[in-house]
Amino acid sequence: MENNVCVEFVDVRKAFGAQPVLDGVSFKVSRGESVAIIGRSGSGKSVMLKHIIRLMSPDSGRVLYGGQDLAETPDHELVEVRRKIGMLFQSAALFDSMSVRDNVGLGLRESRRYKKQEIERIVAEKLRMVGLEEAGSKYPSELSGGMRKRVGLARAIANDPDVLLYDEPTTGLDPVTADVIDDLIVELNTKLSVTSIVVTHDMKSAFKIARRVIMLYQTKIWFDGTPKELQESKDPVLQQFITGSAIGPIRM
Amino acid sequence: MEVVGVTPLGRRGVNVIQEVGRASIMLGQFLLSLKDFPYSIRLYIQQVYYLGVRSLPLIAIISVFVGAVSAWQGAYQFSFIGAPLRFLGQAVGKAVVIELAPVLSAIVFAGRVGAGISAELGTMRVTEQIDALESMGISPIRYLVQPRILACVTMVPFLVVFANFIAIMGAMAVAVLGVNVSVETFLNGFRSSFRLQDFINGEIKAAVFGFVIGLVGCYEGFNTSGGAHGVGQATTTSVVVSSVLILVFNFIFALLLFRF
Numbered sequence: 001m002e003n004n005v006c007v008e009f010v011d012v013r014k015a016f017g018a019q020p021v022l023d024g025v026s027f028k029v030s031r032g033e034s035v036a037i038i039g040r041s042g043s044g045k046s047v048m049l050k051h052i053i054r055l056m057s058p059d060s061g062r063v064l065y066g067g068q069d070l071a072e073t074p075d076h077e078l079v080e081v082r083r084k085i086g087m088l089f090q091s092a093a094l095f096d097s098m099s100v101r102d103n104v105g106l107g108l109r110e111s112r113r114y115k116k117q118e119i120e121r122i123v124a125e126k127l128r129m130v131g132l133e134e135a136g137s138k139y140p141s142e143l144s145g146g147m148r149k150r151v152g153l154a155r156a157i158a159n160d161p162d163v164l165l166y167d168e169p170t171t172g173l174d175p176v177t178a179d180v181i182d183d184l185i186v187e188l189n190t191k192l193s194v195t196s197i198v199v200t201h202d203m204k205s206a207f208k209i210a211r212r213v214i215m216l217y218q219t220k221i222w223f224d225g226t227p228k229e230l231q232e233s234k235d236p237v238l239q240q241f242i243t244g245s246a247i248g249p250i251r252m
Numbered sequence: 253m254e255v256v257g258v259t260p261l262g263r264r265g266v267n268v269i270q271e272v273g274r275a276s277i278m279l280g281q282f283l284l285s286l287k288d289f290p291y292s293i294r295l296y297i298q299q300v301y302y303l304g305v306r307s308l309p310l311i312a313i314i315s316v317f318v319g320a321v322s323a324w325q326g327a328y329q330f331s332f333i334g335a336p337l338r339f340l341g342q343a344v345g346k347a348v349v350i351e352l353a354p355v356l357s358a359i360v361f362a363g364r365v366g367a368g369i370s371a372e373l374g375t376m377r378v379t380e381q382i383d384a385l386e387s388m389g390i391s392p393i394r395y396l397v398q399p400r401i402l403a404c405v406t407m408v409p410f411l412v413v414f415a416n417f418i419a420i421m422g423a424m425a426v427a428v429l430g431v432n433v434s435v436e437t438f439l440n441g442f443r444s445s446f447r448l449q450d451f452i453n454g455e456i457k458a459a460v461f462g463f464v465i466g467l468v469g470c471y472e473g474f475n476t477s478g479g480a481h482g483v484g485q486a487t488t489t490s491v492v493v494s495s496v497l498i499l500v501f502n503f504i505f506a507l508l509l510f511r512f
Contacts, residue, residue: 091379
């Protein structure tokens, strides 16, 4: 079913200077799927994510959203595409000059489609969903790492997106908080029935959130399958990565 | 064969051309974003307050001393050539309105505001806040750059009016208290030499300087990379580049606007 494809990469190549990061990457993500993209630090996972909302553009190849080539999308249409996609940044990237409430409501305010009371209602609802209804008037500097991620998540879902992109949602959090975030992601996926693409190197998190795993290794897609297939695979690279061992074909 | 010393020089040159090109693209995006100005009025007013109104005390301090030292040094020069002190108001007034107030206010503004813009936007860049804005479908050019450049363009001329006034007051205080020139003599001298066109030319310069400070500040901030070190570097570059450009443009203005 072609029309069910949400995000598609066609032979995407991207290099920074002489250093190739993505070298002929192709894959499709269907609507409603939850995909984890795994790989070593610096393997181009975040770069891949940034291509989906055209924060970066490929050197060659195409990135499509809903069948539309993003490189050919005019800016005013790109705004519409971006409003349908929510992104949680690695460092949460909250606007530090704004309160939590203003952070979550900014996208709604700037879209100029909602009345003030509506925005307040939506912001309160999204903060409740991430369990932070009390923190609305706080500033990002007053929050812990886990709380920031949750505010970032509330901000990402404020516009009721069709797709959620997560850039290492559990990095830098203690195991318990990380698990809380994972639960939240799973809960949001089912509640909001969104397509989610999670970039992570936290295997526990990947297995919990995703029904499909894509592994990037040496600028290419090394593996694309279910978490079960991944666990059962005899491939030494995959085995080394999921067991987190220093010994194996993956070298520093 | 590589000629030692020439290749790095060429690379530098290419870099400069690239930067000018990129800054021009930002300029174009800024101009295009102006059609959405009605939606950014609130942000613009905020910046007018932060960048402009809050610069008033600093500009006041600088101006009073610039005026004071011009009067004192003017009188010192006059004593050598035997010029009568009734011309002091004239000489100081001209110097302040044409050069001192616009150029020094702009340089101080570049140090305070240009650096602040680069540091703020640079930090937003390295902490992915600018990416976050874009990912939410909000144009960072309209949301961040437009209000800052507009505030600079409008506030530097305003500050220069203020600087003119304070500097003349400072000069008069020194003339009256230190050089024994009466208030009437000083003001008569100032009035007799004052040309509205000089003042307007000073204001035109101020607007252009404000624009340069805003654009360079935003450009450096937007192109910051790497953490704290990158932010520091962007801030320094921003002040250095705008200060140099202010002086270069000032010279060009002198040749174009003040003809004899």
